[in-house]
Amino acid sequence: MMQKITVALIVVMSVTSGAFANTTLSETASPISKITQGHGASGDTASSSSDPDVSFRVLDNGKVERTNSRYGIVSTIDPMTDYLKKNRR
Numbered sequence: 001m002m003q004k005i006t007v008a009l010i011v012v013m014s015v016t017s018g019a020f021a022n023t024t025l026s027e028t029a030s031p032i033s034k035i036t037q038g039h040g041a042s043g044d045t046a047s048s049s050s051d052p053d054v055s056f057r058v059l060d061n062g063k064v065e066r067t068n069s070r071y072g073i074v075s076t077i078d079p080m081t082d083y084l085k086k087n088r089r
Helices: 002-019 031-036 079-086
Strands: 045-047 054-058 064-068 073-077
Touching: 031 045, 031 054
Parallel strands: none
Antiparallel strands: 045 054, 054 064, 064 073
16 A cells, blocks of 8 residues: 555656746746746846736846836846745745
8 A cells, every 4th residue: 555655656746846946947938937937047138928018137136127118117026035935834
């Protein structure tokens, strides 16, 4: 019985390991996803395809600046803080 549970656990872990955000993103991930999940380098920029007025830029300190030029709104996102907040246990 324990052997069946162990095998089932290993199978589930191997199937789901790629779905967690702390692993590398696939090459097909959008530039905005890469930037907002902390995989962008300093100076990387991306614009939203659905709303061209919204753009994202990685700052030197690792935070992400989100700018909406239509409304003049600028907000700062810290991907590491968001990641830690979502994964508290």
